[in-house]
Amino acid sequence: MNILVVTGSPRKGGNTEILADAFAQAAKESGHEVTVRKLSRLKVGPCLACEYCFTHDGVCVQNDDMNEILLDVHKADMLVLASPIYWFDISAQIKCFIDRMYACAKTGFHITSAAMLLDSGSPGVYNAAQAQLKDICDYLKWENKGAFTAPGMVEKGSIYQSAALAQDVCGESVGMGPVSIWVPAFFYFILAITESTESCQ
Secondary structure (H helix, E strand, O other): OEEEEEEOOOOOOOHHHHHHHHHHHHHHHOOOEEEEEEHHHOOOOOOOOOOHHHHOOOOOOOOOOHHHHHHHHHHOOEEEEEEEOEOOEOOHHHHHHHHHHHHHOOOOOOOOEEEEEEEOOOOOOOHHHHHHHHHHHHHHOOEEEEEEEEOOOOOOOHHHHOHHHOEOOOOOEOOOOOHHHHHHHHHHHHHHHHOOOOOOO
8 A cells, every 4th residue: 555644743853753754664564655745844835726736637836845745645545644733723734735635636536545643732632633534534535544643742752652652552561762662552553554463362
């Protein structure tokens, strides 16, 4: 499976990007092809609603990094959106990316499923993001793979101490540390992608 992961935090090397890198590593280890695009390093402006893309085979009139990302979108089977929660919703950066996918509205998508990786300072602030994921998937007839949520992100690197990441596929506590140690905590996302796992019996 070809998986495109897009991160929407403006903070380079922050918790969202660490989370996305861990997911990408786990997916690659499961045999999938993974591309990670980090919007903190790219320029993606808001949609201009000009509909130039509708008369130019999905090419956007804006000459920024989104046109390159759209090449990845066209190849992807699954889209994973990684974002911090800012004021009860996804970041402005990831929203710009979502809006700019409008360029594919007429040409269509190769994507068949989508998921989110969300992190936040406070718990219970994910409703708007999860509703948006549901609406996108319902409208485009994509399979909704759900959202992984990690609250308690009070500073850069908090993700390494996240309780949400402290269990392996069998519910056992695991040591925290380098990404390679705690990637099994994404077991339900990997299950959703690979549709198989070893029994914990």
